[in-house]
Amino acid sequence: MTNNLINIIFGMKVRQARLEVGLTLSEFASQCDLSPSYVTEIEKGRKYPRVDKIMRMTEVLQKPYDELVSIALSPSMAYLSTTLKSATFQRFPFDEFGLEMGDLVTLLTREPEKASALLHAVLEIGRRYGLREEDFLRAALRSYQEIHENYFQDLEDAAQSFIQEHGTQLGLTEEPPISQEALKTILEETYGYELNLQAIDTQPALQKYRSVYFEGKKPRLFINNALNSHQVTFILAREVGYQYLGLKERSFVSTPDQIDSFQQILNDFKAAYFGGVLLMPRQHMLSDLQHLFEQPTWPPHLMLAMLDKYNxxxxxxxxxxxxxxxxxxxxxxxxxxxxxxxxxxxxxxxxxxxxxxxxxxxxxxxxxxxxxxxxxxxxxxxxxxxxxxxxxxxxxxxxxxxxxxxxxxxxxxxxxxxxxxxxxxxxxxxxxxxxxxxxxxxxxxxxxxxxxxxxxxxxxxxxxxxxxxxxxxxxxxxxxxxxxxxxxxxxxxxxxxxxxxx
Incomplete structure (x- = not known):
């Protein structure tokens, strides 16, 4: 169990005990000779007090020391405890939504027994429909994209900076499409990659993958040669994104079989976003979209032309x-x-x-x-x-x-x-x-x-x-x-x- 989780459980038990004896946060802090801000840090799981401070808390709360510091929760809160200890809860990206885990715990402990029952229902639904941890993490990523309207200025700027640095080499000085050979050269010469388009073909078990990445002093990227030119170019552009943005935690195969953390799928998303901007620079795309939307009748030929223009x-x-x-x-x-x-x-x-x-x-x-x-x-x-x-x-x-x-x-x-x-x-x-x-x-x-x-x-x-x-x-x-x-x-x-x- 992590120190972070121990802090959260302790803070939750302190808050619950304080509410049971009917003390406000300020009253409790005063009787414990602590500042209200410090008690808030404890209850949110950010701080774990010294033994002497805990002893003073037990006197005010009329709780045995061992009961207060134990990580065990009451039977009625068993599902709350299970959830707090779960990998999904530990890995969920609360900070990306402006929250801390302690903020959520504060909400749950207002009515802990009801919260435990609610979490039990959620876990039961997840089991019934075979939902996995990665399903929750992917849902979190979709929500993250949707609340930002799927537009990220920092990634647009980073890709634009890369284009300014390598525009001539990439063939983007005037019009797309981007040069696939230039992307290969950048990966090989700037980032020391070894590229291989045959290795996957020799391993039937790997042929469902679009690409496989091996990290090391000389990174190796194997690309499935059954892909078409458009897909290979995107894989190369996304790989440049991983390197240029300095994204370390990532998937090593595409499409990934396993999601280990939210940071992994977030970094995969960022690299793909970066790659999309390289292939379809914003100003070119906005001009083409404006032209498309100005047409008085449905123009399928313009849609098909955009596929060709950007490859x-x-x-x-x-x-x-x-x-x-x-x-x-x-x-x-x-x-x-x-x-x-x-x-x-x-x-x-x-x-x-x-x-x-x-x-x-x-x-x-x-x-x-x-x-x-x-x-x-x-x-x-x-x-x-x-x-x-x-x-x-x-x-x-x-x-x-x-x-x-x-x-x-x-x-x-x-x-x-x-x-x-x-x-x-x-x-x-x-x-x-x-x-x-x-x-x-x-x-x-x-x-x-x-x-x-x-x-x-x-x-x-x-x-x-x-x-x-x-x-x-x-x-x-x-x-x-x-x-x-x-x-x-x-x-x-x-x-x-x-x-x-x-």
Whole structure:
């Protein structure tokens, strides 16, 4: 057990005992001959007092010394104790959200038994749905991105400084794309890397990885040669990000099998953000976005041209959209990535970033069927039905849709791409960005008024959808959850009716 955790448990027990005897913080501090600020530091777990001070506290609190300093908590607080000692709680990045662990403990100890019961419920839900520590850490990263609208000026500035230092070498003096060979040279000559594009191919067990990194005096980076040129360039740009930003704690394989800390995934995110800026410099992207949004009708050719101009994949392009559009155009958006295995009936939500309060389908942990009218799903279905499925080296399938939720009438303008994955033959992938339709959006995105854009009524999942079979021929399953909710409402009305009769 860490000293930090011991301090927190001691501070929590002191605070609880003080409240039990009805003393304010100032009264308790006075009777213990301590300053209120010092007692606050103790109760928040920042300080652990000397033995003589603890002895004085036990007298004031009327508690035995051994009971106060013991790390054991009462049975009613067992789940609170378990949570405090868990790796997830210890590693959760409270400081990134302006909190200290002690601040949370202070909240929990106001009603410790109720807090313990609440934490028990949370842990039980996590076990029931197979949630792992990395799920919580990834959720924390998404929240961190969303509260910053996924825009980080320090990373933009760092990438811009690198471009100024190496712009000529990278081929960025005028127009993108960035030079892949220059990135290789910088990694090899500036940072002493050894690059290898064949080693992964000799190890079948490693072929699911995009890259593998080995640290040392001469860092080695193995890149999967099944990747296309866009993906290799991004891996190189991200690797420059790790080095230029001085990020030590990181994932050594891509995509990582294991998340050891929040700092690891935060550093991975920072390096990827840096790499995205190198490939798609801000001023170039803002100019292209402005041109795109000024079009009076939906311009798919401009979207495809941006992929070629920056030599990037659809996911890279849309992720860069998510970084710049909310900040510079004032339009909230969401980003979704879905996967679908050939000959399967399921669609998996792999990645999401939600900055516009989209109703993300609520059946994720319940194995429900996503609405087949979502653009994410529609693009994959169209691709599967086509005679030729776009591979990673082809032009991706592209589409647009104005989606309206059947219950809330919330509307979203959605743009998307779909294609087959490079390292997973038979797996179709779609990425979309969606913009919440507000009254003034037509002034920012002119083509949102294009009457040719399909207008589609959607819902969360088929199990919850009120559309009839005549209204929706895309339904995957019957609306079983909706029926159950209706039966529950009928039972409540029947009970009210009986009560009124009595």
């Amino acid at each position: 990037v994949t659809p996911e890279m392009l849309f992720y860069r959209f998510s970084e710049l559009i909310p900040q510079f155009f004032g339009v909230k958006l969401h980003f979704l990535r879905f996967h679908h295995q050939e000959n399967s009936t399921t669609y998996q939500l792999i990645k999401q970033l939600n900055m516009n309060q989209l109703i993300v389908p609520s059946g994720i942990g319940l194995l429900e069927h996503y609405c087949r009218r979502w653009l994410s799903v529609r693009l994959i279905r169209e691709m599967v039905d086509a005679e030729h499925v776009p591979t990673s080296s082809d032009k991706p399938h592209i589409g647009v849709q104005m989606s309206e939720f059947v219950d809330t009438q919330d509307r979203f303008l959605c743009l998307g791409f779909s294609r087959e994955l490079s390292l997973s033959p038979g797996v179709m992938s779609s990425v979309i960005v969606g913009f919440r339709v507000e009254p003034d959006m037509k002034n920012t995105i002119r083509f949102s008024q294009d009457p040719a854009i399909p207008q589609v009524i959607i819902n969360e999942t088929c199990e919850r959808c009120p559309l009839t079979a005549e209204q929706c021929r895309d339904r995957a399953v019957e609306p079983t959850i909706l029926w159950d909710e209706q039966k529950q409402r009928d039972r409540k009305l029947a009970l009210i009716e009986i009560q009124n009769q009595l």
